[in-house]
Amino acid sequence: MKITLLSTIAIVASMALPGLVLADAATPQHVRGTVETLDGSTLTVHTREGETAIVTLPDGAPIAGVAEAKVSDIKTGDFVGIASLPNEKGVAGALEVVIFPPELKGLGEGSYGWDLKPKSTMTNATVANAVKDVEGRQVTVNYNGKDKEIAIPEGTPVVTIIGASRADLVTGATVFIVAAPSGDGYTAKQVVVGKDGVVPPM
Numbered sequence: 001m002k003i004t005l006l007s008t009i010a011i012v013a014s015m016a017l018p019g020l021v022l023a024d025a026a027t028p029q030h031v032r033g034t035v036e037t038l039d040g041s042t043l044t045v046h047t048r049e050g051e052t053a054i055v056t057l058p059d060g061a062p063i064a065g066v067a068e069a070k071v072s073d074i075k076t077g078d079f080v081g082i083a084s085l086p087n088e089k090g091v092a093g094a095l096e097v098v099i100f101p102p103e104l105k106g107l108g109e110g111s112y113g114w115d116l117k118p119k120s121t122m123t124n125a126t127v128a129n130a131v132k133d134v135e136g137r138q139v140t141v142n143y144n145g146k147d148k149e150i151a152i153p154e155g156t157p158v159v160t161i162i163g164a165s166r167a168d169l170v171t172g173a174t175v176f177i178v179a180a181p182s183g184d185g186y187t188a189k190q191v192v193v194g195k196d197g198v199v200p201p202m
């Protein structure tokens with residue numbers, strides 16, 4: 001089932017809410033990997049950890065895609081989601097960036113723990129300033145009245161969100177799934193799938 005672009009983007013923005021951070025068995029979890037098969041409502045995923053995850057895909061489960069963007073597309077006033085780790089300079093270094101549309105400015109605003117890498121954080125915030133430096137870009141983002149400096153090195157994945165459907169869940173497609181634990185597997189709440197070679201970086 002295809003969904004509107006605005007609904008699609010809202011799916012991914014909602015993934016960055018604090019309540020979706022991996023915490024315990026009762027908390028929605030993130031499944032990252034590649035599709036092995038989709039058989040009816042059963043999605044089999046080879047996870048980044050090298051395991052096999054069985055994910056039930058309910059009828060109407062929201063599915064989104066990602067499109068490649070550029071670091072130069074990030075402008076003052078944009079609302080972004082940036083996963084980051086501290087770098088050797090003591091500044092947060094971006095692992096990935098999602099640029100959201102103006103309609104969703106403020107959704108999931110904040111900075112909190114994330115499970116992309118150990119000790120990583122996710123920051124949903126408004127870009128207050130973006131300047132080019134020797135190693136890429138340096139942005140100042142603002143959330144809840146606080147400022148945070150984030151370096152975005154050259155080569156950092158930057159994406160925007162596009163529509164997608166079950167037809168895109170083909171063997172080998174890369175997925176990021178927010179899912180609820182269910183028995184020996186999961187039930188999908190939201191799915192982001194890579195299209196045209198773009199990998200969901202979140």
